[in-house]
Amino acid sequence: MTDQAPAIISTDSPFATDVFVKRHPALIERILGAWPLDPEQQRALRALADENVDGVMEPLPADAPGADQWQAWGRAYYGKPWTAAPFLWAESFFYRRLLGAVGYFDDGLWQGVDIFAPFKQAELAGEVVAAEVGALDHIAELAEDDRGQALLLSSLWGNRADLGFQITAGRGSETSGLVADDSDQLWKLLQSARGGSVAIVADNAGSEMIADLVLIDHLITSGTLGEVVLYVKPAPYYVSDATIRDVGDCLRRLLAADGAARGVGERLRGAAADGRLRVWTDAFFCAPFDFTAMPDNLRAQFASVSATILKGDLNYRRLVGDRWWDPTVPFGEVTSYFPGPVAALRTLKSDVVVGLEPGTLATLGDSGTAWRTAGTHALIQAS
Numbered sequence: 001m002t003d004q005a006p007a008i009i010s011t012d013s014p015f016a017t018d019v020f021v022k023r024h025p026a027l028i029e030r031i032l033g034a035w036p037l038d039p040e041q042q043r044a045l046r047a048l049a050d051e052n053v054d055g056v057m058e059p060l061p062a063d064a065p066g067a068d069q070w071q072a073w074g075r076a077y078y079g080k081p082w083t084a085a086p087f088l089w090a091e092s093f094f095y096r097r098l099l100g101a102v103g104y105f106d107d108g109l110w111q112g113v114d115i116f117a118p119f120k121q122a123e124l125a126g127e128v129v130a131a132e133v134g135a136l137d138h139i140a141e142l143a144e145d146d147r148g149q150a151l152l153l154s155s156l157w158g159n160r161a162d163l164g165f166q167i168t169a170g171r172g173s174e175t176s177g178l179v180a181d182d183s184d185q186l187w188k189l190l191q192s193a194r195g196g197s198v199a200i201v202a203d204n205a206g207s208e209m210i211a212d213l214v215l216i217d218h219l220i221t222s223g224t225l226g227e228v229v230l231y232v233k234p235a236p237y238y239v240s241d242a243t244i245r246d247v248g249d250c251l252r253r254l255l256a257a258d259g260a261a262r263g264v265g266e267r268l269r270g271a272a273a274d275g276r277l278r279v280w281t282d283a284f285f286c287a288p289f290d291f292t293a294m295p296d297n298l299r300a301q302f303a304s305v306s307a308t309i310l311k312g313d314l315n316y317r318r319l320v321g322d323r324w325w326d327p328t329v330p331f332g333e334v335t336s337y338f339p340g341p342v343a344a345l346r347t348l349k350s351d352v353v354v355g356l357e358p359g360t361l362a363t364l365g366d367s368g369t370a371w372r373t374a375g376t377h378a379l380i381q382a383s
């Protein structure tokens, strides 16, 4: 494996700094507006917002679930500004603190309540998803290969505007081309695994998950894959990241539609019933580390499938490491530690990127950062 580049510390990135000083307080305001929170919950949420803006990072209360583990993981960062810690680490801890502030992990009424559910449900009931579901009737008319590529691109671009991102960036409709396109290689990988099992590490609920489910249906129904293991988050995370509940909501959205979408929902329900679609999770998906630190059980699971496809920006950061890589360092080199063939479908919403051709980088402009963070560019990379 190639030498590691320096980790992204938020103070070195205007984009990452904004996540703490603007996006997180705005998210907390939305949560305060969406739920009948009691004074203690409100106080805890406001304190967390203030901490993010100009306070210092406090550890979990000593009696909180997982407090010892987080104490050990974060010893070097507590007592310092949030932006002084590695971006990936601190964002993950923020979501642990956010859930803790409303009592998600405690016995009682709020245990297990997804505080992001109102936002996810609004998206699922909205026009974007309605148009996406309706468009499946046209896609069904395409030849099999064209249909596969159309569904792959729809799963890719479905990642464009996750709900956390929209808090400060809005839901943009502008898209540019792909900065890297290994889709031929990815299809070859899937064909060579024909009839086998592939892991898909999901990202967001709502329109992205609908697109992912439609792609999964296509891969199974066309016989390309015999089995898909869909990995979701064990708890609400990064606002719109999908949990098992969200997969259920998306499946029901498909089943409630007319036309081709309903057929997709019925076939997927059948695939789940006979084990061709398995939904799985692991605590590591909410841990503050990249995949080089994955536990042995997860490593063994990824090693046992023909390929793993990771969706979205966060999974990309965790796959290649949230680091200041030279953008032309090869994707295969950076991901060589991964246990088996791996591919990424990601719209670019943070600083990190690898695997670009020098000519592509020259066109994008290495110094500007908008193409890296605005969600207007995307990539498909495969090892």
Ligand SMILES: O=P(O)(O)OC[C@H]1O[C@](O)(CO)[C@@H](O)[C@@H]1O
Binding pocket: 019, 091, 159, 162, 164, 165, 203, 204, 238, 311, 312, 313, 314, 315, 317, 349, 350
């Ligand atoms: O839903 P995605 O594609 O993983 O994007 C979430 C991204 O949003 C951010 O929280 C901020 O852009 C990134 O840190 C993260 O990578």
